[in-house]
Amino acid sequence: MSAALEAKLGQAWKKPPFITNPVFRWVLIGGSILYFVVALGGIEVSWDRIVKGMDYGKRFITAFGGIFVALFDYIRDVFPWLSETFPRFFGPPTGNDPSDSRWIEIWTEKEIIKGLYESIVMTVASTVVGIAISIPIALGAAGNIAPMPIYLFCRAVIALSRALNEIIVAIILVAILGFGPLAGFITLSFATIGFLAKLLAEDIENMNKQQAEAVKSTGSSWGQWINFGVQPQVMPRLIGLSMYRLDINFRESAVLGLVGAGGIGATLNTAFDRYEFDTVAAILLTIIIIVMILEYLSGVIRGRVQ
Amino acid sequence: MPTLEKDGRKIWQVRTTKSQLIRWGAWLVGLAAFIFSWKEISDNTLWFMMDNVGEVVADIAGRATPPAWSFVFELGRPIWDTLAIATLGTFFSLVMAVPVAFLAARNTTPSKVLVRPIALLIIVSTRSVNSLIWALLLVSIVGPGVLAGLIAISIRSIGFCAKLLYEAIEEINVVQVEAIKATGASPMQVMAYGIVPQIMPAFAGIAVFRWDINIRESTVLGLVGAGGIGLALQSSLNVLAWPKVSLILLVILVAVVIGEWVSAKVRGAII
Amino acid sequence: MYQGWKMLELQGLTKIYNTGDKALSDVTLTIPDGQVVALIGPSGAGKSTLIRCVNRLVQPTSGSATLDNVNVTALGAAGLRKARRKMGMIFQEYALVERLTVMENVLSGRLGYVGFFRSLFRKFPQKDVDEAYRLLDRVGLLEMADKRADALSGGQRQRVGICRALIQDPSLLLVDEPTASLDPKTSRQIMRLIVELCTERGLAAIINIHDVALAQMFVQRVVGLKLGVVVFDGGPDDLLPEVLTDIYGEEDWEATIEKVDDEDEEA
Ligand SMILES: Nc1ncnc2c1ncn2[C@@H]1O[C@H](COP(=O)(O)OP(=O)(O)O)[C@@H](O)[C@H]1O
Numbered sequence: 001m002s003a004a005l006e007a008k009l010g011q012a013w014k015k016p017p018f019i020t021n022p023v024f025r026w027v028l029i030g031g032s033i034l035y036f037v038v039a040l041g042g043i044e045v046s047w048d049r050i051v052k053g054m055d056y057g058k059r060f061i062t063a064f065g066g067i068f069v070a071l072f073d074y075i076r077d078v079f080p081w082l083s084e085t086f087p088r089f090f091g092p093p094t095g096n097d098p099s100d101s102r103w104i105e106i107w108t109e110k111e112i113i114k115g116l117y118e119s120i121v122m123t124v125a126s127t128v129v130g131i132a133i134s135i136p137i138a139l140g141a142a143g144n145i146a147p148m149p150i151y152l153f154c155r156a157v158i159a160l161s162r163a164l165n166e167i168i169v170a171i172i173l174v175a176i177l178g179f180g181p182l183a184g185f186i187t188l189s190f191a192t193i194g195f196l197a198k199l200l201a202e203d204i205e206n207m208n209k210q211q212a213e214a215v216k217s218t219g220s221s222w223g224q225w226i227n228f229g230v231q232p233q234v235m236p237r238l239i240g241l242s243m244y245r246l247d248i249n250f251r252e253s254a255v256l257g258l259v260g261a262g263g264i265g266a267t268l269n270t271a272f273d274r275y276e277f278d279t280v281a282a283i284l285l286t287i288i289i290i291v292m293i294l295e296y297l298s299g300v301i302r303g304r305v306q
Numbered sequence: 307m308p309t310l311e312k313d314g315r316k317i318w319q320v321r322t323t324k325s326q327l328i329r330w331g332a333w334l335v336g337l338a339a340f341i342f343s344w345k346e347i348s349d350n351t352l353w354f355m356m357d358n359v360g361e362v363v364a365d366i367a368g369r370a371t372p373p374a375w376s377f378v379f380e381l382g383r384p385i386w387d388t389l390a391i392a393t394l395g396t397f398f399s400l401v402m403a404v405p406v407a408f409l410a411a412r413n414t415t416p417s418k419v420l421v422r423p424i425a426l427l428i429i430v431s432t433r434s435v436n437s438l439i440w441a442l443l444l445v446s447i448v449g450p451g452v453l454a455g456l457i458a459i460s461i462r463s464i465g466f467c468a469k470l471l472y473e474a475i476e477e478i479n480v481v482q483v484e485a486i487k488a489t490g491a492s493p494m495q496v497m498a499y500g501i502v503p504q505i506m507p508a509f510a511g512i513a514v515f516r517w518d519i520n521i522r523e524s525t526v527l528g529l530v531g532a533g534g535i536g537l538a539l540q541s542s543l544n545v546l547a548w549p550k551v552s553l554i555l556l557v558i559l560v561a562v563v564i565g566e567w568v569s570a571k572v573r574g575a576i577i
Numbered sequence: 578m579y580q581g582w583k584m585l586e587l588q589g590l591t592k593i594y595n596t597g598d599k600a601l602s603d604v605t606l607t608i609p610d611g612q613v614v615a616l617i618g619p620s621g622a623g624k625s626t627l628i629r630c631v632n633r634l635v636q637p638t639s640g641s642a643t644l645d646n647v648n649v650t651a652l653g654a655a656g657l658r659k660a661r662r663k664m665g666m667i668f669q670e671y672a673l674v675e676r677l678t679v680m681e682n683v684l685s686g687r688l689g690y691v692g693f694f695r696s697l698f699r700k701f702p703q704k705d706v707d708e709a710y711r712l713l714d715r716v717g718l719l720e721m722a723d724k725r726a727d728a729l730s731g732g733q734r735q736r737v738g739i740c741r742a743l744i745q746d747p748s749l750l751l752v753d754e755p756t757a758s759l760d761p762k763t764s765r766q767i768m769r770l771i772v773e774l775c776t777e778r779g780l781a782a783i784i785n786i787h788d789v790a791l792a793q794m795f796v797q798r799v800v801g802l803k804l805g806v807v808v809f810d811g812g813p814d815d816l817l818p819e820v821l822t823d824i825y826g827e828e829d830w831e832a833t834i835e836k837v838d839d840e841d842e843e844a
């Protein structure tokens with residue numbers, strides 16, 4: 001038996017701590033607990049209001065369930081073949097006239113369609129413009145191909161776009177341009193630039209140098225070099241990121257209306273103000289469904305191009 | 307190699323005809339959608355108002371400068387609240403996201419047909435709805451204030467964290483887990499020894515990443531009454547107190563930059 | 578050849594994966610107490626499947642595996658955990674939990690014996706801790722106890738893997754290609770260590786290995802597997818070139834077998 005072993009036998013074993021300095025460790029743990037307690041304790045809770053609000057909560061959940069069922073019934077009544085093909089899942093048809101559905105009623109009456117339509121229009125336009133502007137900015141923000149002054153300028157644009165919350169940009173733009181989808185469109189385009197140009201620039205910086213060099217060595221012009229040496233390498237990711245951004249822009253477009261920048265948000269805000277939970281539930285359900293569809297589509301497209 | 311027969315000779319092409327058609331089709335559809343969308347936006351815009359945009363900008367900028375520096379001393383509490391919403395919100399969302407992630411990951415879910423779809427539904431529905439909308443809903447339920455913001459941020463972050471976490475769980479090395487199983491460990495022990503150590507770096511990264519995002523989001527929750535510095539922004543905007551507005555925007559900018567810096571530092575230390 | 582009592586008995590063990598691959602067909606095999614068996618065969622022969630069917634990391638399709646008179650194949654979840662404590666497993670890619678320390682990896686071999694909360698807070702009984710130190714000292718890694726597993730070299734990791742299996746206090750070792758990721762010299766050291774430890778502790782072992790020379794050097798009995806069927810069972814000296822050709826296909830086996838004799842020993 002070695003001496004080293006003899007020294008260890010009978011000794012308790014403890015896992016070495018993640019932070020080795022004991023003072024620092026205890027200050028960190030103590031500080032975190034203290035912050036947690038103080039921060040949580042500082043939150044004012046009005047129980048009376050919550051008791052009253054529980055009723056609203058219940059109404060919202062009931063409305064959400066109701067609108068979900070109404071949508072389900074609607075789908076079944078519009079597509080009778082679903083009940084025949086998946087009888088276990090869809091059950092027998094209700095036999096009602098689909099155009100009498102509560103879902104349709106809420107959906108058409110409360111200007112939901114108009115708001116959604118505006119949201120989608122803003123999403124599409126801002127994503128396209130955002131991508132178009134992102135590409136030159138990304139080229140300028142890639143350290144390996146852009147000259148210094150252009151690099152700094154493009155990086156500054158990206159940093160600004162990322163630091164400013166969409167809602168805040170929208171507030172400022174509404175103050176300048178007035179209410180309406182134009183403010184929302186510019187907001188989302190600007191936000192797209194920060195997101196897309198940054199990731200794309202990183203991609204260009206990480207691309208395979210040899211491939212790009214090979215094209216350069218053929219004596220091509222700068223434009224040809226970008227077209228043949230750079231573009232093929234980053235194109236799949238550009239498409240993937242654009243689809244992802246389309247999805248984000250739609251989600252964001254749903255809240256810009258809260259500050260007057262167009263889209264479904266304004267309708268939603270009014271519905272909340274009037275405690276019309278049927279409308280709220282219908283809007284939320286529609287948003288969730290559209291986001292799910294977009295996510296699915298972007299997954300398929302990303303799978304295709306990569 | 308994609309080639310095209312022409313006059314009996316093969317002509318080299320970059321792409322096959324079919325994929326080229328799809329490509330052009332996609333461009334065309336995209337362009338048409340854009341033109342249509344742009345027309346809609348344009349129709350809903352009062353363009354004559356844009357004639358004096360320059361003046362409006364100059365006017366607002368003039369009113370907003372210099373920022374009301376001394377107002378910063380009144381922002382202590384709102385800043386504290388904003389930080390509390392982001393930090394506690396991240397904490398509570400992680401507490402809820404961890405079980406959801408384990409139920410959603412293909413290799414740890416107790417049932418792929420029953421439990422997993424429910425977990426995925428929680429992830430999708432919390433993720434699809436913006437935190438401002440959650441805040442609106444919660445303001446109507448628990449009343450205006452920090453509590454509504456805290457719950458909104460907690461719920462909104464569940465889906466985000468759970469999604470990234472369950473992807474990390476699905477990518478773990480199964481042999482390490484098998485090795486722990488082979489010792490006769492119970493399922494809980496397999497989790498604690500085989501799985502948790504493997505996802506710890508991902509978990510820490512996700513926590514810090516989401517905290518950074520939550521700082522940004524919590525700055526605007528006040529606009530719908532859910533506490534924090536956004537509340538001060540809203541009230542200053544309501545009375546058109548532009549110097550205060552510009553100061554608040556500056557503070558928010560600084561907070562966001564600091565948040566990003568801290569999260570980058572912490573992530574660097576972990577990985 | 579069969580001296581002691583039957584430590585492990587496989588009866589008609591068959592495994593068909595749900596991809597349709599028949600990895601094992603009707604394997605019947607008895608391993609007495611304290612015997613070290615090398616399981617040889619080309620890649621895909623079903624060696625890993627066989628030992629995984631024993632501790633049921635893979636569920637056999639039919640047949641049974643009986644360990645020390647306990648039919649492991651028929652056990653429920655709790656019984657299986659108990660039976661697994663008696664079977665230490667050593668893996669090809671070491672399978673250490675990389676982000677845990679060496680000591681935690683070794684002590685994880687005791688998980689079947691301690692409760693959840695003790696293990697969660699790393700409060701293992703002192704005798705387990707002492708045993709872990711003894712084992713680490715035996716394999717020459719005492720100094721590394723508090724290092725993280727991913728800071729070790731391949732050979733060192735495999736030694737930790739051996740400690741984790743031995744601290745279970747097993748009566749059977751299941752060893753899956755312990756040397757496949759190691760250089761030749763380290764391979765021999767690890768093989769020697771495993772066999773020595775088995776002798777010291779009187780353990781039975783199945784060692785999967787496709788390096789025939791290495792197998793012949795260290796074990797008393799060799800079982801040859803080909804496409805899931807046992808095609809050879811005998812002493813290392815009975816492994817004639819014809820037999821190897823049957824198992825692996827045509828090759829110059831004289832050279833391989835001769836190499837064994839030339840191999841010089843070093844510690
Ligand atoms: N998880 C699995 N699913 C399907 N087939 C498998 C699986 N594991 C192994 N197999 C198949 O079983 C056969 C035996 O594999 P294995 O036991 O790993 O052989 P060996 O360890 O001797 O190389 C191979 O044909 C392999 O393709």
Ligand SMILES: [Mg+2]
Nearest residue numbers: 624625626754
């Ligand atoms: Mg194998």
